[in-house]
Each structure stands twice: as structure tokens, then as C-alpha cells.
Amino acid sequence: MSTEPSTKKARTHPPYELLYWPTLPGRGEFIRLVFEATSTSYTDVSNESKDGINDVLAVKAEDSTGDSDGNPPAFAPPALRIPGEGKGGKNLLLYQTPSILSYLGDKLGFAGEDEAERHWIMSHALTALDLNNETHDTHHPVSVAKYYEDQKEPALLKATDFREARLPKFFGFFERVLKGNKSGDGKYLVGGKLSYADTTLWQVLDGLLFAFPKEMAVRKKEFPTLFDTFYPSVKEQKGIKEYLASKRRLPYGNGVFRHYEELDRQ
Amino acid sequence: MSTEPSTKKARTHPPYELLYWPTLPGRGEFIRLVFEATSTSYTDVSNESKDGINDVLAVKAEDSTGDSDGNPPAFAPPALRIPGEGKGGKNLLLYQTPSILSYLGDKLGFAGEDEAERHWIMSHALTALDLNNETHDTHHPVSVAKYYEDQKEPALLKATDFREARLPKFFGFFERVLKGNKSGDGKYLVGGKLSYADTTLWQVLDGLLFAFPKEMAVRKKEFPTLFDTFYPSVKEQKGIKEYLASKRRLPYGNGVFRHYEELDRQ
Structure with a gap:
């Protein structure tokens, strides 16, 4: 899967990491669309590296009480990891699609005017x-x-x-x-x-x-x-059109739809 | 149903109005608990006045494109009306339980430290x-x-x-x-x-x-x-204990539980 070219926005935002199941749009797609529509660089961890799925499995592991950065466990993917934005400059980990959308909406100017x-x-x-x-x-x-x-x-x-x-x-x-x-x-x-x-x-x-x-x-x-x-x-x-024509847009399969x-x- | 005595907090907050079905806890209860736990004055419109249910029906009316204050319609109750906090000092109307909780959590200091x-x-x-x-x-x-x-x-x-x-x-x-x-x-x-x-x-x-x-x-x-x-x-x-002992806490019936x-x- 190709990675985005570095843009001004990409350089001024932290390296957002989406943690979601590979190969299907699913609930991860709501988050991908926010990045794509705002031309924000992100890593789709499980789709971009072979071992990426281990990161997804780790945040939702059924014996986890949270990670070493002080983040709670995730009930289910998607999760978003944001290096440097957590407590004491550590990694921040968020889960629940609406919570992630609200966080990114505020950061990326994609959540209204007032x-x-x-x-x-x-x-x-x-x-x-x-x-x-x-x-x-x-x-x-x-x-x-x-x-x-x-x-x-x-x-x-x-x-x-x-x-x-x-x-x-x-x-x-x-x-x-x-x-x-x-x-x-x-x-x-x-x-x-x-x-x-x-x-x-x-x-x-x-x-x-x-x-x-x-x-x-x-x-x-x-x-x-x-x-x-x-x-x-x-x-x-802008952003959505290019995304939908790219290989990053995954086909529907055995997910929600x-x-x-x-x-x-x- | 008795109303709360006026407190310092009540006087410094806008007159919050909860719009939800009468007689049952339902999804309205998540919002009531926030008010009660923070000792914040509120009106439970349909439980406190005979015609209050008409306000609930109006915000979710299936022919509404929104109200005269510029608020969108609500898909379903609960809704929260906050006089003076909307566009141009008009009424603000919010719907969806998590959105209302997030709004009140921020306003009432009930949403964490950072x-x-x-x-x-x-x-x-x-x-x-x-x-x-x-x-x-x-x-x-x-x-x-x-x-x-x-x-x-x-x-x-x-x-x-x-x-x-x-x-x-x-x-x-x-x-x-x-x-x-x-x-x-x-x-x-x-x-x-x-x-x-x-x-x-x-x-x-x-x-x-x-x-x-x-x-x-x-x-x-x-x-x-x-x-x-x-x-x-x-x-x-504090707040919850008194609420649970009061008549404002409604019994479970034919709702979610x-x-x-x-x-x-x-």
C-alpha cells in the first residue's frame, strides 16, 4: 500500500497511527475518511506492515489493564495512537469511533465553526x-x-x-x-x-x-x-475523490456491509 | 415532582432543560445523573409539567427541518435545550446522549482533568x-x-x-x-x-x-x-445518594431495562 507524500500539513501534525483490522473498510473507514478529506498524513498500521496486526491485538487484549504509557485498554478496534500527545509527552491511545472522530475533528478543523x-x-x-x-x-x-x-x-x-x-x-x-x-x-x-x-x-x-x-x-x-x-x-x-480512486480505499467484504x-x- | 432549591451553582449556570419521555428513566437517566452528581439545577420538562411532552414531540417531529432558533431536528429523545447558548444568543438544542454528556461534562467539570x-x-x-x-x-x-x-x-x-x-x-x-x-x-x-x-x-x-x-x-x-x-x-x-432517595429517581418499567x-x- 502506498504512503502519502509529505505535505505541509503532514509535517505540522503528529504521526497519527490508525489501529484497525486489515483488509476491510469497517469502522476504521470513518477515521480514514477524516484523514483523507483533510489531506492529513497517517499510518494505517495493520494494512501497511505485516506485523501491524499485533499492535491491534495488543490494545484490545483481554488481559490488558492498559499500556505502559498510562492509557486504558481498548474495548475494540478502531483505536488511534498519537505519539507525544499523551500524559507527560508519552503516546496517547484513544478508542471508540465517535471519540476518535471528535478528537480529530477538533485538531484538523473538521468539526464546524463554533x-x-x-x-x-x-x-x-x-x-x-x-x-x-x-x-x-x-x-x-x-x-x-x-x-x-x-x-x-x-x-x-x-x-x-x-x-x-x-x-x-x-x-x-x-x-x-x-x-x-x-x-x-x-x-x-x-x-x-x-x-x-x-x-x-x-x-x-x-x-x-x-x-x-x-x-x-x-x-x-x-x-x-x-x-x-x-x-x-x-x-x-478534494481529498475524498483522490482517495476513492486510490488503492488505499479497500473493497467491501465480510464486514458491516x-x-x-x-x-x-x- | 419537587424542584431543587436554588444553589450558587444553579444561579451561575444557564437553565438547562432536559427533553425526554415522562415516567421512565430510559436514556434520559444518563443526563439526569450528571446534573444530580454536580448539584446542577435543571428542568425535567415532561415530568415537571403536564404539557411538557409536547416539547419532546416537537423536537423529534417527523416533518421538522429544525426550529426557529436555527437548531436541527432531533432524531430521537433525549434532547437538551439551553436558553441563551445557541447561535446569536438564541436557544441551543442538542440531541444524542453521548453528545449531551460530552457538552455537560465540559461545562460542569465532570469530564476529567486534561x-x-x-x-x-x-x-x-x-x-x-x-x-x-x-x-x-x-x-x-x-x-x-x-x-x-x-x-x-x-x-x-x-x-x-x-x-x-x-x-x-x-x-x-x-x-x-x-x-x-x-x-x-x-x-x-x-x-x-x-x-x-x-x-x-x-x-x-x-x-x-x-x-x-x-x-x-x-x-x-x-x-x-x-x-x-x-x-x-x-x-x-454526594448528589447521587440524595437523588436515589428522592422521588425524582423514577422506577424501571417498560424501557430499556x-x-x-x-x-x-x-
Whole structure:
């Protein structure tokens, strides 16, 4: 995987290290998109080195009470390691996607213009991540540790409810947020510029288009601001456009966004 | 419902208004605990006035594109309204429990001593709220809009996995966080004083003790720091102790934490 060329921004920011599972977008993708949209240099540890996965396993090890730098253990990846930014100039380690997004949003100017915008951005990103979790549960409604094939019957029930009740509820909400934000022209959820709320929602929509193509072909027409203005606009943003065309953008596989024909609209 | 006596803190803070469903603790409880633990005056709108529920319904109305103060709509309660703190001195409206907790944590000195602690507190609170969501899904694994009785079969499967795999995973994690935080003496997740991570985790543990009494009687013994030190310590904290003895603390009912004998350990 190629590394970013050194830029001014890269030199003025600490060497951010993303700790996440290799080969799939997953929840790590919400964090990658923030780096890419702000042209910030980062290391995707498990994808860029063969032994990188050991760092991921170490922070979530089920016997860890934290690391030698005073950081607590992580419940699950993704985690973000920031050399020099922790207690006493040591490494800082953060986990939980919304906490990492909020941290990076503040540092990289990707979290709005004032306190109100900052919190609306956090709230909308959390709602998009709730939709991400509900998507996961369509194929794993009973147990995250068991195979899809062993929970297929409840998955069919869950996916039906998700498609019929939850998708329109979430899409309708974001359509209204976009319409209510006059300075966003349908392109931004909050204010007049891109934020991590936008990239987070965009990623969930993109994953849903992969996982539920038949359902989404119908839903797209019901929420025109979301799908005709917002979705294509984020895709064309500086940094995002180049990223999506690069090898760093990983294909969907057996993560949150999976395509099972039987769970899609029949 | 009685209102708090005016205190110095009450007079120096804006008039916080919690917008949540009446009569049950629910997700509103995580926010109430922050106010109570910091002796901060607040209005619990739907519980303190007969028409208060209309304010809750208005912020989540499914045709709203936001209010006349420039705030976006809320996806779901709880929401927090803070007169005078929004754009141009208007009302600020926030939604999403973790976003409200983070806002209040900063304002009320209930979010740690520095940037690292602030984000660890957010991360741990998010993890406790994930456990809260998984608890909800034990009785509603297929559809939030349908009755428990109409999804009882998958609920039995989900609750079994939750009790056997998820509870020990979450409890084991928090046990390790408590052990790793040397300055907390088992009483605080981060640093040497109470934060919204502690009150949030405490509320989830308390709800689980109500919902799964047989399972918890066994699990309690496996995680002694969590249940013999942390849980009773939070309960005795200034503000919390008085609150729990007051009429403002609402009983569990048909919310996230429900007791169904068939979902508990057999």
C-alpha cells in the first residue's frame, strides 16, 4: 500500500497511527475518511506492515489493564495512537469511533465553526453510526460471535424491518437536516463546509448501496437531497475523490456491509 | 415532582432543560445523573409539567427541518435545550446522549482533568452506552416498533448470547479499566474523581441488576472491583445518594431495562 507524500500539513501534525483490522473498510473507514478529506498524513498500521496486526491485538487484549504509557485498554478496534500527545509527552491511545472522530475533528478543523456546530456534528455522526450498527445487526441479529448462516431466520426478519421501517426513518431524518441547513445547499449537514458528520454519513450510505442494491434503488428516489445532491457531492470533495480512486480505499467484504441477496428487497 | 432549591451553582449556570419521555428513566437517566452528581439545577420538562411532552414531540417531529432558533431536528429523545447558548444568543438544542454528556461534562467539570482524560471518559461512556443498547436488543432483537411478545423466540436466543458472551466481555473490560487506573482506587474509571463515564456505567449496571437478577447474582462475584467497589461507591457519591432517595429517581418499567423471567438465567 502506498504512503502519502509529505505535505505541509503532514509535517505540522503528529504521526497519527490508525489501529484497525486489515483488509476491510469497517469502522476504521470513518477515521480514514477524516484523514483523507483533510489531506492529513497517517499510518494505517495493520494494512501497511505485516506485523501491524499485533499492535491491534495488543490494545484490545483481554488481559490488558492498559499500556505502559498510562492509557486504558481498548474495548475494540478502531483505536488511534498519537505519539507525544499523551500524559507527560508519552503516546496517547484513544478508542471508540465517535471519540476518535471528535478528537480529530477538533485538531484538523473538521468539526464546524463554533460550539453549537461542533455538537450538532457530533450528534449527526452518532446517528449515522447508529445506522451503521443497525446495518450490522441485519446479518447478526442474535450473536456477533456466530456465523450469519446460524442466525439466518432472525436475520430475514431483522433485515425486513430494517428495510421497511428503519431506512426510511434515518433517510427521512437526514433529508430534513440537509433541507434545514440553509448554508449547506444540500451538500453539508451542518454549516457551509464539509465535516466528519458528512463523511461518516456518506460512508454508511455508500455501504448500504453495496449491501442492499435493490432496496436502495427504490429508496434513492424518495430522498432526493440525500441521494442526488449530498451523496455525489461528498464523493467529489478534494481529498475524498483522490482517495476513492486510490488503492488505499479497500473493497467491501465480510464486514458491516455485506451483500446477501435474500436480505435485500425481493 | 419537587424542584431543587436554588444553589450558587444553579444561579451561575444557564437553565438547562432536559427533553425526554415522562415516567421512565430510559436514556434520559444518563443526563439526569450528571446534573444530580454536580448539584446542577435543571428542568425535567415532561415530568415537571403536564404539557411538557409536547416539547419532546416537537423536537423529534417527523416533518421538522429544525426550529426557529436555527437548531436541527432531533432524531430521537433525549434532547437538551439551553436558553441563551445557541447561535446569536438564541436557544441551543442538542440531541444524542453521548453528545449531551460530552457538552455537560465540559461545562460542569465532570469530564476529567486534561485532554487525554476527557477522551477516555467519552470512550468509556460510549462503551457503557453500547452495553445499554445491547440490553435493549435482548427484548427487541428484530424490531423496535413491534411488541416483545411478537419477537420472543429470537429474544430468547439474543438474551442467552448476551448473558453468556456479552456481559462477561463488557464486565471484564471495565474491571480491567478500573484495575489499570491506579489513582481511582476502583472507584473511578478515569483519574481520581467522579466523571460522567462513572455515572453512565453505574446506571447500566443498576439497570442490569433489575433486569437480570439471577444472572447478575452469579456475575457479580466474577468481577469484584466492578461490583464490590465501583458500584456501591458511585451510589454513595454526594448528589447521587440524595437523588436515589428522592422521588425524582423514577422506577424501571417498560424501557430499556425490563425484567422478563424467561430471558434471565434459568
